[in-house]
Amino acid sequence: MISIKRATTLLLNGKLVAIPTETVYGLGADAKNPIAVQNIYTVKGRPATNPLIIHIPNEGAIIDWAIDIPENAWKLAKAFWPGPLTLILKRHPSVPKIVTGGQDTVALRVPNHPLTLTLLSQFGGGIAAPSANRYGRISPTTAEHVEKALGSDVDYILDGGPCTLGIESTIVSLVDPSPIILRQGSISALELTKILGGKLSDKKELSTVKVPGSSQSHYAPRQPLYLLEKEKLFATLSQLSKENKSSSVLCFGEQPAVTPFLISTWIRMSSHPKDCAQQLYQHLHILDKTDSNCILVEMPPKTPEWLAITDRLQRAAQHATSLIT
Ligand code: TXA
Ligand code: MG
Helix, strand or coil: CCCHHHHHHHHHCCCCEEECCCCCCEEEEECCCHHHHHHHHHHHCCCCCCCCEEECCCHHHHHHHEECCCHHHHHHHHHHCCCCEEEEEEECCCCCCCCCCCCCEEEEECCCCHHHHHHHHHHCCCEECCECCCCCCCCCCCHHHHHHHHHHHCCEECCCCCCCCCCCCEEEECCCCCCEEEECCCCCHHHHHHHHCCCCECCHHHCCCCCHHHCCCCCCCCCCEEEECHHHHHHHHHHHHHCCCCEEEEECCCCCCCCCCCEEEEEECCCCHHHHHHHHHHHHHHHHHCCCCEEEEECCCCCHHHHHHHHHHHHHHHHHHHHCC
16 A cells, blocks of 8 residues: 555654655655665665765755755756756755765755655655665666565655656756756756756766766666667677577567567667657666567667667666677
8 A cells, every 4th residue: 555654654764765756766765864875875785975866845945955056056946846857056064975975065856746745745854865776777667666676675665656757857067167967867958958048068077076876887787788770780680690699679660570580579669759768767677577688779869859868778788888899
């Protein structure tokens, strides 16, 4: 049974609660309880230098967690919260350093999910939560994904159904001379620029903020994943089939009716970026379960609305790039 009351009590007692959001499920703990927060790092297997996003109930709560709040923060919060936007601000001295990975910045977001918004208002504090997967693995977009990944390491899963957006929030630094996108998400640079009315960079290397989670291989299935242009994908499929190796395929086209290739599973992605994002991790979870030798994924179009999806796929592919010619 879904019980917000139970989730609230567990958080107050320093336990871990998986929370639904519109992006992905989070592995939550009381952000002001350093022992509970330490437990998030332990369960995820995440380095303590990689900070966590604090989920807050509304924009008014920014002042409890950040200082020197620039006008842009209020503008963006008003325009996009609750929603898939995380703001990097200067850390309030009362925020335990363990949450921010020792940094003097803090990441804040009001998630747009009715259960979690109710939980946040009943709990009354902030919920520190990274995505509820083991470190480096595929993010969860259903309660079942969380259950499979974390099992009894999480004290309660608040089942809010499948996530409606499916990929993580856009992260914007507001501690640099002008705003910088540190992670692409469903809120685009264009939408942000309309609200900010001024300069916005997507060159995260220009930021003074370190985002440790953005450099490593991430969102990775167990099998090697190759991200390839369509022609190269078919050439690779052919080459692997000749070597008697089977592939799982994620691409924009239908599986050919008659094929000489060794294919374990073929999943067709939506050609609409929003639908594609919503289903992306679900597809990767399915492909991860197949017993093929590798996963071949078709490169999305190179237009702005595909940036966040391409970013996730590139990171999923990162550890596999050297294995193929
Ligand atoms: O949509 C989302 O953002 C989901 C849901 C659960 O809210 N959360 C999520 O958390 O994706 P996580 O931990 O998987 O990714 C958060 C990213 C990491 O790359 C982390 O390094 C960065 O945000 N981050 C967190 N706090 C930061 C800070 N104070 N300064 C710089 N980067 C920070
Ligand atoms: Mg994550």
